[in-house]
Structure formats: C-alpha cells, structure tokens
Amino acid sequence: MHFPDRRVEFEGECRCGRRGRLHHLSEIGGPLCEACFPESMRRRVARDIRTYRMIPKGWKAAVALSGGKDSGSLLHILQMLSRGRMNFRVAALHVNTELGEYSERSQQVCEELAASLGVELVVARIGEWGVRVQQTGRFPTCSVCGGLRRPIMAILTRRLGADVLVTGHTLDDQLVYALKDLLSGKANPPRPVTPQGPVFTQKAKPLFHLPDRAPAIYARLVGIPVVEQACPLFIPDTHRFKDVFEALESLAPMAKKQLIRSLSRGLRRPPLPDRPWRLCPECGEPTYYNPCPLCRLRGWQTGQGMTAGELGPLSD
Numbered sequence: 001m002h003f004p005d006r007r008v009e010f011e012g013e014c015r016c017g018r019r020g021r022l023h024h025l026s027e028i029g030g031p032l033c034e035a036c037f038p039e040s041m042r043r044r045v046a047r048d049i050r051t052y053r054m055i056p057k058g059w060k061a062a063v064a065l066s067g068g069k070d071s072g073s074l075l076h077i078l079q080m081l082s083r084g085r086m087n088f089r090v091a092a093l094h095v096n097t098e099l100g101e102y103s104e105r106s107q108q109v110c111e112e113l114a115a116s117l118g119v120e121l122v123v124a125r126i127g128e129w130g131v132r133v134q135q136t137g138r139f140p141t142c143s144v145c146g147g148l149r150r151p152i153m154a155i156l157t158r159r160l161g162a163d164v165l166v167t168g169h170t171l172d173d174q175l176v177y178a179l180k181d182l183l184s185g186k187a188n189p190p191r192p193v194t195p196q197g198p199v200f201t202q203k204a205k206p207l208f209h210l211p212d213r214a215p216a217i218y219a220r221l222v223g224i225p226v227v228e229q230a231c232p233l234f235i236p237d238t239h240r241f242k243d244v245f246e247a248l249e250s251l252a253p254m255a256k257k258q259l260i261r262s263l264s265r266g267l268r269r270p271p272l273p274d275r276p277w278r279l280c281p282e283c284g285e286p287t288y289y290n291p292c293p294l295c296r297l298r299g300w301q302t303g304q305g306m307t308a309g310e311l312g313p314l315s316d
C-alpha cells in the first residue's frame with residue numbers, strides 16, 4: 001500500500017515575513033521558519049502546562065532526562081519558561097542504565113545539557129539498586145528497563161525535593177500506548193497529568209500534544225546535545241506501531257490530534273483499586289506489593305528465593 005509522503009521541510013515565506021527553510025507539521029499547523037518554530041513550541045508547551053495545571057506556580061519540576069531529543073528539548077523549553085512569568089523551578093534527573101558506551105555517552109550528554117542551562121541534575125546508576133537491564137523471567141529487556149527506571153525516577157524525584165516528575169512523552173508515544181492497551185483489551189484514556197497517589201509521584205507530560213518530529217526539529221534548531229547512537233538493546237519491532245500513526249497522519253492531516261482528543265474524552269478510566277499500600281520491607285519505598293516491584297526484580301535477578309510464578313507485575 002502506498003502512503004503519500006509528508007513534506008515537512010521546504011523553502012518558502014513564513015507568516016512573519018522571513019524567507020528560508022520552513023517546517024510544516026500537520027499535527028500542529030505551520031509552516032514556520034527556523035526562528036518562529038522554537039518560539040511556537042514554547043508557546044504550545046506553556047499553554048498546556050497552564051491548561052492542565054502541570055506545574056503550578058512555586059512548584060519544582062524534575063525532568064527525566066535520557067540523553068535523547070525529546071527530554072533534552074523539554075528541559076530547554078521548561079528552563080526558558082521558568083525564567084519567564086511561569087514562576088516554577090526546574091531540575092533534572094538521569095538514570096544510567098549501565099549498558100556500556102551507550103549509557104556513559106547518554107549520561108555525558110545529560111550532564112553537558114544541564115550544565116549549559118544551569119540546571120541541577122541528579123544521576124543514579126541502576127547498579128546502586130543491585131539490578132541490571134536484562135531479560136528477566138517472561139519480561140523482555142525493554143519492559144525490565146522501564147520497570148526499573150520508573151521506581152528509580154520516583155525515588156530521584158523525591159531526592160530532588162521536586163513536586164512533579166516531568167517526562168518527554170510525545171503525542172506519538174501516547175497513541176502507541178493507547179493502541180497497545182486497546183489491542184490487549186484495556187481502555188485507559190491518555191492523560192497529560194497523572195495525579196499524586198499514596199504510592200505514585202505526580203507526573204506530567206508537557207509534550208502530550210506534540211508529535212515526535214517537533215522536539216527533533218527543536219533540538220536541531222536550538223543546538224541541544226543528543227546521544228547519537230541507539231540503545232544496544234533497541235528492538236525496532238517494539239516501535240512499529242508508530243508507523244501506523246504516521247500513515248494515518250499522511251492520509252488524514254490532523255488525525256493524530258483528533259484521535260488523542262477522542263480517546264482522552266471517550267474512554268472511561270477504570271476506578272482506582274482501593275488497595276492498601278505499605279512501605280516495602282526491603283527498601284522502605286511506598287508500594288502496593290510486598291516486596292515492591294523493584295525489589296522483586298532484584299530478587300529474581302540475583303536468584304534469591306524467587307520462582308517463575310512470582311515475578312510480576314513490573315509496576316505498582
């Protein structure tokens with residue numbers, strides 16, 4: 001099947017009157033020149049932060065930095081907005097996944113970016129928790145990596161004294177999660193903000209309405225350092241659903257945005273389980289399980305008293 005190519009870059013005249021290279025993303029409108037594009041992204045992010053009360057005045061936001069373009073652009077945008085009238089503080093955190101050269105380079109890129117922006121950064125290595133990114137039980141490496149990084153990021157958010165954990169998840173990421181959920185019989189409405197719970201930190205996704213391409217262009221135009229190599233454990237197949245939405249957008253411009261809106265409004269979130277929570281007897285972190293998912297993964301990986309049936313789920 002043939003899908004029309006999307007022209008996202010071409011020469012022309014921007015609405016500001018400048019001539020030159022223009023960037024046109026149908027998901028957000030345009031086309032915009034290289035001066036207007038970053039400005040427009042910052043305005044959009046600022047609007048969503050206000051609309052969804054992602055980072056109220058006086059709050060400290062911890063940005064989860066990976067070394068990639070999404071979180072790098074997000075940190076840059078938030079740091080610029082925080083210097084303006086939005087009146088919140090920004091810090092960053094990075095979890096080194098200890099996968100050799102790739103992880104060291106990722107950490108270096110995060111340190112470089114945070115230093116250039118004058119942002120406080122905390123770095124932790126997953127080995128500090130006695131765990132490794134590797135296939136564990138029935139869970140593939142990418143799921144284990146996510147299962148390890150989620151609780152560690154929550155711990156670092158608390159260490160930073162931050163009020164909210166902010167991630168660089170994009171419109172495309174949300175659509176892929178929603179589709180995977182729907183295909184497995186679950187119906188979770190995508191949300192730009194996850195409220196604080198007894199176990200969970202408040203989370204916000206300021207790039208919720210922006211496609212993958214937007215932070216990529218932003219990073220290039222603004223000159224954000226980005227790790228060039230891919231994760232050595234990257235499995236392209238796990239990201240194949242993004243092609244579904246690219247094809248859809250090329251056939252029906254604005255479809256991605258409409259779809260996320262319809263899913264957010266149309267799906268009903270299942271009621272929160274009324275489960276008791278406790279402090280994990282092994283690490284002391286709040287959890288619904290005993291021990292917490294992170295300590296269970298450690299137990300499994302080090303072979304201390306775990307059997308195949310006892311591993312999972314990977315998150316609270």
Ligand SMILES: [Zn+2]
Binds near residue numbers: 032033
């Ligand atoms: Zn312009």
Ligand SMILES: [Zn+2]
Binds near residue numbers: 280281284291294295
């Ligand atoms: Zn624990």
